[in-house]
Amino acid sequence: MKRTVTKWGSYIIAGSGLLISLAPLYWLLTISLKTEIDQFASPPLWFHFTPTFVHFQEAFGVNEFGKYLFNSCLVATSSTLIALVLGIPAAYSLTRLKWPKNQAEKIGFWILSNRFLPPIITIVPLFLMMRNLGLLDSPVALIIVYVGFNLPFVIWMMQTFIREIPPELDEAARVDGDSYFGALIRIILPLASPGIAATAIFCLIIAWNEFLLALVLTQTESSMTLPIGIASQVTQYEIRWGIMSAAGVVATVPVLIFSLFVQKYLVRGLSMGAVKG
């Protein structure tokens, strides 16, 4: 008897937790699909409204959100690719090549400490550097800083994935006449490919979501990313709920889909490889 009560109690608590987690998301979706009159209806309309796609059309057809979306995709994919190209050899070097004692570990920790540096601390010099280079308001500036942002992450994640590959495999390849580079291309890359894919997806999400650096380094639609475009709707005198929510939904969908692909690696990605979920 007591057990059934506790069991039902657990489900009720878990259910209300779930409601609190998901209701705000559902509400965002409804606002993006409602006409302006329905958005502000009191009592609120949770279910009974006629959906309209007008805000999506307005945001991405008439307003600049199409351009923001393009910038976000450009910046996220290029910075991820560059971070992988630079990070994978570095991770291989730290895990598989011989370093004088402790040196690899020390370099690894220094790399990790970069990851923990709050961006607000480097934001002033980065802004001034980009201004001196004439890169303000250019996607190139964002790509550069996001590479720096994601590189420590790539190196740490890839180190954990490379360590899981038995060293005998690439040693055997080298005995058979492959160079280190050949062993990396022919043995490590194929075997670590699920890990590389997961790492890439995390990098894409991080760059896609980033706000502070983009806020400082972009000024017009030629480089503004989706988060900045969404936030700029708030700071205007009149908040355009519909456009803002529609853009919010569009910014969220790719992240949710990508997260499904990496759910197996989610714990690992969020803990920089320290916990294996």
Add this chain to the structure above:
Amino acid sequence: MARRRVLWIFPALLILVGLSIYPLLYSLKVSFVTIQGDWGISNYTRILRDHLLHVSLIQTFIYVTGALTIELILGLFLALLVDSLGRGKYFFRGGFLAPMLLPPVVAAIVWRLIYNPQFGVLNSTLKLFGVATEKLTWTSGEGSAMASVIFVDIWEWTPFMFLLLSAGLQSIPVEPCEAARMDGASSFKVLKDIILPLLKPTLFLAILLRAMDLLRIFDQIWILTQGGPGLATETVSLYIYRTAFRFFNFGYAASMSFVCLILVSLFAKSLFRMLKMSVV
């Protein structure tokens, strides 16, 4: 051999040095330039007298400790709860994670929509239940703004604690818990004497990672309140941002960044030491 290992890591290190060490040195130089353009230490002496900075430091502390404590307790509770469920475990796990997967900017606008005192769904729903909502101003009330902003953080990031601690719980061997239960130990005693000690490394890691993320908090507060009303939700990141990019006092912003860097490193170091001790 030596050349190879350096060659392979060199491009990555070059980028990292260029984007962290060089900016820090550059920033150190800028921090000694006063707003009038002279050299001097006046930026650093101003830090000691700047009341606004002190207020924002205290509020950052309140924000970080408040959110961290509640997220930790709630995350642990949810992890234990879902772990004890038989059917629907995975369903609940997936659902709980959703807020964390939102872009932080989107999470913030969701709550702006909800909190809006006139048109927000929170007040109009409460009205249905007969609550007088005129005085419930959430993020736009000076007394309630900080709590409202912290609540958004809890909503968004408790899933992070939940996820890490769930993973930690799964890696704990079942036998000691079962043996203790067979011996008649209460659930509370099993939790306190067996589960928590075994979970310690994961707990510390989760605290470290979450604390470092909380310290850089910017986007949510920027979108929800911009630090207002008044100074009710001003944190150090917002204050530095405003000093640099609204008042264009780069020197003072740089000197504050330096003081923050020192505080954050000290904090991270002591947390890290605790983490290492708990694992050994």
